[in-house]
Amino acid sequence: MSESKDFLRTIVEEDLQSGKYQEIITRFPPEPNGFPHIGHAKSICINFGIARDYHGHCNLRMDDTNPTTEDMKYVEALKDAVTWLGFSWADHVRFASDYFPKIYDYAVTLVKMGKAYVDSLNEEEIREYRGTIKEAGRRSPFAERSIEENLDLLDRMRKGEFKDGEHVLRAKIDMSAANMKMRDPLLYRIRHAHHFRTGDEWCIYPMYDFAHCLSDYIEGVTHSICTLEFENNRDIYDWVLDALDLTPPRPYQHEFARLGMNYTVMSKRKLLELVNGNYVNGWDDPRLPTIAGYKRRGYTPEAILNFCDQIGIAKANSMVDVAQLEFCIRDDLNQKVPRVMCVLDPLKVTIENYDGEEAIDASYYPHDVPKEGSRKLPFAREIYIERDDFMENPPADYYRLTPKQSVRLKHAYILTCKEVIKDTHGNIVELKAEYHPHSKSGEDTSGIKTKSAIHWVSAKHAKQAEVRLYERLYSNEAPDGLEDLNPDSLHVITNAFVEPAVITEKPDVRFQFERQGYFFVDPIDYTDAKPVFNKIVGLKDSWAKKTEAKEATPKSKAKKTPIVEGEVTPMSETEQALFTKYTKELGLNNEIANILARDVDLAHFYEETLLHVNSPVSLANIVANEVARELKLVATLKFSAKEIAELVTMVDEGTISTKIAKQVFEEMAKTGDNPKAIVAAKGLTQISDPAKLKPMIEEVIAKNPDNVAKYKAGNTNLFGFFVGQVLKKSGGKANPTVVNELVAEKLKNG
Numbered sequence: 001m002s003e004s005k006d007f008l009r010t011i012v013e014e015d016l017q018s019g020k021y022q023e024i025i026t027r028f029p030p031e032p033n034g035f036p037h038i039g040h041a042k043s044i045c046i047n048f049g050i051a052r053d054y055h056g057h058c059n060l061r062m063d064d065t066n067p068t069t070e071d072m073k074y075v076e077a078l079k080d081a082v083t084w085l086g087f088s089w090a091d092h093v094r095f096a097s098d099y100f101p102k103i104y105d106y107a108v109t110l111v112k113m114g115k116a117y118v119d120s121l122n123e124e125e126i127r128e129y130r131g132t133i134k135e136a137g138r139r140s141p142f143a144e145r146s147i148e149e150n151l152d153l154l155d156r157m158r159k160g161e162f163k164d165g166e167h168v169l170r171a172k173i174d175m176s177a178a179n180m181k182m183r184d185p186l187l188y189r190i191r192h193a194h195h196f197r198t199g200d201e202w203c204i205y206p207m208y209d210f211a212h213c214l215s216d217y218i219e220g221v222t223h224s225i226c227t228l229e230f231e232n233n234r235d236i237y238d239w240v241l242d243a244l245d246l247t248p249p250r251p252y253q254h255e256f257a258r259l260g261m262n263y264t265v266m267s268k269r270k271l272l273e274l275v276n277g278n279y280v281n282g283w284d285d286p287r288l289p290t291i292a293g294y295k296r297r298g299y300t301p302e303a304i305l306n307f308c309d310q311i312g313i314a315k316a317n318s319m320v321d322v323a324q325l326e327f328c329i330r331d332d333l334n335q336k337v338p339r340v341m342c343v344l345d346p347l348k349v350t351i352e353n354y355d356g357e358e359a360i361d362a363s364y365y366p367h368d369v370p371k372e373g374s375r376k377l378p379f380a381r382e383i384y385i386e387r388d389d390f391m392e393n394p395p396a397d398y399y400r401l402t403p404k405q406s407v408r409l410k411h412a413y414i415l416t417c418k419e420v421i422k423d424t425h426g427n428i429v430e431l432k433a434e435y436h437p438h439s440k441s442g443e444d445t446s447g448i449k450t451k452s453a454i455h456w457v458s459a460k461h462a463k464q465a466e467v468r469l470y471e472r473l474y475s476n477e478a479p480d481g482l483e484d485l486n487p488d489s490l491h492v493i494t495n496a497f498v499e500p501a502v503i504t505e506k507p508d509v510r511f512q513f514e515r516q517g518y519f520f521v522d523p524i525d526y527t528d529a530k531p532v533f534n535k536i537v538g539l540k541d542s543w544a545k546k547t548e549a550k551e552a553t554p555k556s557k558a559k560k561t562p563i564v565e566g567e568v569t570p571m572s573e574t575e576q577a578l579f580t581k582y583t584k585e586l587g588l589n590n591e592i593a594n595i596l597a598r599d600v601d602l603a604h605f606y607e608e609t610l611l612h613v614n615s616p617v618s619l620a621n622i623v624a625n626e627v628a629r630e631l632k633l634v635a636t637l638k639f640s641a642k643e644i645a646e647l648v649t650m651v652d653e654g655t656i657s658t659k660i661a662k663q664v665f666e667e668m669a670k671t672g673d674n675p676k677a678i679v680a681a682k683g684l685t686q687i688s689d690p691a692k693l694k695p696m697i698e699e700v701i702a703k704n705p706d707n708v709a710k711y712k713a714g715n716t717n718l719f720g721f722f723v724g725q726v727l728k729k730s731g732g733k734a735n736p737t738v739v740n741e742l743v744a745e746k747l748k749n750g
């Protein structure tokens with residue numbers, strides 16, 4: 001258990017002490033409509049972690065109440081993720097669909113109590129009758145139906161006598177409740193759809209708000225822990241359980257902040273788009289923030305658990321730097337994995353004064369790691385070194401091999417370059433060199449000074465391997481969409497050479513390739529004939545450095561959203577009213593609405609932008625993100641609300657892409673210039689004209705004949721690559737939709 005107690009554990013302890021519950025029961029309740037991601041890992045750690053710490057248990061329950069999007073393969077992925085993270089659920093996996101009969105019975109009970117009714121308004125009328133945040137709603141005329149009539153209709157809904165949308169079952173609560181969710185919420189809807197578990201048994205399905213609390217109650221859950229966006233649903237949760245007058249004890253809902261991480265997306269919907277659009281290679285693509293992706297890439301469960309522990313549990317939404325996760329995996333592997341040598345970009349070196357072969361005893365771990373072990377490292381006349389470890393005309397601070405500067409071969413001898421051999425184009429193809437017989441590592445009596453040691457492999461003994469290098473999936477810290485995908489997120493090297501000790505028959509093996517980073521035997525594609533390694537993470541501890549730098553400059557420190565432990569302050573009445581207005585009337589998502597509603601300055605600014613252009617969602621995004629960040633940094637903004645409205649209008653009208661808009665915003669913030677002027681001066685107008693885009697596409701196609709051939713041979717995954725290259729070529733100015741169409745056309749017709 002972590003040292004400091006978080007607010008959830010505080011609640012749990014109080015509830016145990018007061019005798020409210022005898023045993024702590026939690027649950028992890030995913031909807032099986034996608035693979036779980038690192039955000040789910042946080043939820044898994046919280047729910048299973050609390051159950052473990054207080055000797056209770058945690059259920060794994062599929063929230064499978066939406067028949068159209070769910071699938072067994074997602075159930076398997078969820079089970080796998082929980083197990084891999086080292087947790088186990090109580091007995092079998094549960095399914096909300098197993099409770100459909102019971103949940104239906106509860107609905108009948110509510111109807112009999114006069115607390116629920118069958119409504120026959122259509123969707124639009126229901127919305128209209130609900131009212132607004134300023135105005136109370138009106139109750140549907142159908143709410144006056146008698147209990148008998150309601151029972152009869154509900155029964156016939158269940159039997160399939162009605163079409164989708166013809167009737168719904170609603171709770172009879174309060175049409176003027178301040179919390180709009182309490183205005184007679186829907187409990188059941190008709191859905192003639194095949195369910196992956198219950199088949200065609202049901203044609204009515206309970207809504208989340210009805211199914212979730214009851215599933216919790218049925219399982220004897222004590223603490224129903226969910227993310228902040230369900231804050232407003234808590235009232236219904238309580239109402240349903242109270243209205244039914246159930247035998248105690250009953251569960252209570254508690255909310256925590258969801259995990260957000262930069263340089264990636266974290267919603268199943270967006271991940272599904274990447275997978276289905278072949279922008280990545282399946283759900284377990286090592287670039288994705290899915291558990292399956294991290295697992296395949298070579299992350300350890302320990303690293304992810306540590307990360308979840310570090311980020312803590314709080315009540316304020318925060319954005320975590322992905323570098324913190326990278327730090328955790330590096331930290332875990334640093335002491336654990338053997339250090340070996342692999343040359344990624346080989347340059348042949350012939351050691352002219354060396355004949356024969358020897359096997360050098362080379363330790364796997366440096367002195368400061370409390371682990372032992374070594375391998376026999378073959379040394380011979382021909383070796384490969386890294387191409388950039390040699391320079392013919394080096395700058396002054398270059399410490400590696402040059403015609404005038406010797407270098408140490410790690411674990412072996414000192415090497416001096418004698419001759420540089422080039423091809424007809426002037427490219428270096430080989431070095432002739434000499435070694436110093438008395439310079440062997442650990443027994444060096446040569447007296448020769450070197451400034452660095454480089455890695456190498458014996459050409460004859462090394463094995464050719466494929467190495468997959470990964471960069472961040474998005475080039476933008478807060479990606480908006482496909483146009484922010486980093487076109488260079490995957491780099492495949494097919495001609496790397498590894499020393500023999502790296503060849504393994506065991507799966508699940510990790511290495512540090514000296515000076516390169518940490519690598520993992522690809523669990524799917526690795527074969528004896530073709531070893532494949534995934535780069536897990538580089539060696540550099542960039543996060544720690546960045547954090548130090550941030551702390552040194554107070555200005556950028558302000559930028560970082562603090563991770564606050566403890567309860568969030570409840571919203572004031574005004575804030576709550578704004579929040580509801582933003583979510584209900586303007587259609588903002590809860591997170592954005594929460595940011596705006598809780599900050600008077602921001603909310604004012606936002607409302608002012610709205611006076612200029614009616615684009616509430618786009619405006620809210622830029623105000624809650626960019627403007628908010630800027631406000632924290634400077635006392636007075638250099639731009640006006642009107643200018644922000646102008647910027648958003650340019651995006652809405654397709655004059656500039658959202659990516660370019662960010663660039664323009666930076667400029668506005670810096671110089672106070674007008675956005676239109678910036679776009680004109682810098683020539684940033686979005687390019688949608690096919691005549692301008694086609695030459696770029698042709699160039700990209702011409703430059704990548706191999707990928708074109710692979711694409712045509714059936715590797716359609718490469719489509720995203722081509723689109724990305726074109727977007728990059730245009731400096732982010734190309735209209736992604738048009739590029740998509742043109743690339744598709746070009747690849748089809750040649």
Ligand code: ATP
Binds near residue numbers: 225267
């Ligand atoms: P997404 O929005 O990514 O599709 P979701 O919330 O719809 O996720 P569910 O399958 O409903 O996903 O979530 C299962 C559990 O995981 C829920 O309790 C949910 O609150 C939690 N969860 C989902 N995303 C995150 C996150 N980013 N951080 C913390 N917990 C999360």
Ligand code: MG
Binds near residue numbers: 031
């Ligand atoms: Mg969801």
